[in-house]
Amino acid sequence: MTGTGSLVRLALRRDRLVLPLWVLVTAMLPIVQTTGIAELYPTEQGLRRFAASFGANPAMEALLGPIQHWNAAAMGVWRAAFIPVVLALASLLTVIRHTRVEEETGRRELLGSAVVGRNAGLTAALTVTVAANLAVGLIIVATFAGRGYALAGALATGLGYAVVGTVFAAVGAVAAQLTESASGARAIAASVLGGTYLLRMAGDSTGAAWLSWLSPIAWAQQMRPFAGEVWWPALLAAVAAAALSGVAYALTGRRDVAAGVLPPGLGPAQAAPGFGSLWALAWRLHRGTLLGWSAGLAVFGAVVGGAAQDAAGAMAGNAQLREMMARLGGESNISDSFLATVVGVFGIAVSGYAVQAALRARGEETLGRAEPLLSGAVSRTRWMASHLVFALLGPVVVLAVLGLAIGAAYGAGSGDLAGQLPRVTGAALAQLPAVWSLAALAAALFGLLPRLAGLTWAALAMFLLLGQVGALLGLPAAALDLSPFSHLLKLPGGEVTATPLLVLTAIAAALLAIGLHGFRRRDTG
């Protein structure tokens, strides 16, 4: 453990921008949602109406979990149910960044030869991440209590967030021990997060509550903040986090620095005849992520489609609900508006995939893997394009899979497969212009200001925030319009106009051209 202190300081220094950003954002969103809802719906009756129109159906419950009480704080926390997922993602990425990434780049070895214990890296990463999660919890308690909401509820919310983040920090710690590559570790940890989210969805939408109890991501909501608090899920989470950390430490003790627990195995002694171009190499580098996303979204799509179908079924059996829905604009709307929300959420998630694929070029460059290729008879444009193809066409594949899966599950249930399949697939693909804009932004930064390419993530986070709370905060329309996602159509169900999509696509094309041109002219390495 020697040296942990200095490694903690190093990690805090390296994360001095990113860490406060995610801490503040995730900590502030619950109170922002709560005060927004409290202002819009000052009476309990209003809150009930909002809940009925927006949340009291199996589909929304699948997405966000059940509404637990008709008060503004409970509903604000419920509305912010995606934030623990973001917190979990940030936590696991932070741990991997300060463990496996350090080993992969060889920096760990440099430090390891100084007076640093073999567990110091892992301990420092966990310390920083757990402390960040505690900070999130404290800010939540302070903001809710400061606004005069019940202290018990504030505590339950804050504690719930902190323990969920901590559990996934430990998940990241385990994943970081398994593979040699950081991207492999991220894929494993993110799949676990996705899997637990799916479990919660399945549990909350099918009524098999025990399923959601298996899902750590649901433990925050099981604490029932502002709805008759239950405290022991926090203990459950603490035990899980401790157990997972124990596994991580045991694995670190058994493996060499920079090695994984999963052995890399042997490869072919010579390349297959087709493996002789940048495209073939790019396929090898990107295929794992692409297939992972496709498989993950196929599963999510099927679950979501099923949930939408359940919502439609619930409506059919409930005359009162049907009547209210009709007043709000027609029966098909509840499923449609749910599907449109889901497709929008996945549009943002798939943008993350696109940005990651585009920034892969930068990763290859900084790891020194671009140089041997660019010193071959290979044009820079081609090399960059080989990565951009995956940033641009990868999302097409992934979103098509998502749309087809939702459409198939929803259509099969409602007996309108031929109608729903193309309709929902189209809605998913209509997210592409916004996804492309972000990929193209990454490409433009990579070409012009490679050191700042990582800022694309900040842009994506900002767009996400604008969409989540921009309207609640009463930001001016010009600010909201900054986000490409605000220009997308509300599909399925909404009006179809091509203009915003074409404009977004044109902007993306211009950014791509700038990036490709810039990369042709700049130094590499």
Add this chain to the structure above:
Amino acid sequence: MSDVISASGVTKRFGRTRALDGLDLRVQAGEVHGFLGPNGAGKSTMIRVLLGLLRADSGTVRLLGGDPWQDAVELHRRLAYVPGDVTLWPGLSGGEVIDLLGRLRGGLDQARKKELIERFDLDPRKKGRAYSKGNRQKVALVAALASDVELLLLDEPTSGLDPLMEAVFTDCVAEARERGRTVLLSSHILAEVEKLCDRVSIVRAGRTVETGTLAELRHLTRTSITAELAAPPGGLRDAPGVHGLRADGDRVTFEVDDDRLGDALSRLAACGVRSLTSRPPTLEELFLRHYRDQGAGPANPDARPAGGGIRPVDREARTASGDAR
């Protein structure tokens, strides 16, 4: 034109660092050219300019008759590069990387690849980080040496190789020269340089300070002298061309520039010589002096013999041809 590489007055800055500060380099067809200099002298930077990975701020650079920045793709079919620190892809086996790099260069001699893999004792089935540092280096070396190219750009290619493998490398480069290849070899291993290089260029702080054959470099050098004297060596202390004089009782050791040797010896004789040993400098001493000694190079023209074999880099010509870009 027999120059495979000709660069003059090349400058390159990174922010405030002047990595290249008017560097000149001439490599003739068919020679193995040593590219030497202390850490941070700008060797790797220059090689990356030659590869068109970096764009020089000013100066002229020609490579295989083309412009390394403009004609990169065409030129890269005719050259192979080995960096000093090879990074491989985690998911790819060494054999796959060798074939990929070869194919991207426009062809690999399969028979020679097999032979080289054997000679370098490389297991081509391992993946990425499963290779040790030296074995990663071998992957890049095999890919470069098995490629059918005219020019090899090698930037500390043997870093991490064991002595046995270094010997294999030396043989391979010698064979490459026999086949008519041109090699630019940046190295800190002097034995390697001595065995392989026809000519060398020494750079310091982004400038070429010497260039010529090793014999020429030796010619321009100092002799180490140890002598036992009858009287204290008073007159030697301020004699021109004498360096590092140490007197220990009646023993003196010093180095003297070869062109001042006669003068120094007559001063020694005046003190009464009881015994005297003199030896030419080792290559190591030679380079240490060039790396360290501020007096070496064109800044100190009286340190070189009039009309000596080695031509100091012509600074006038360089300033005239600078800023051609």
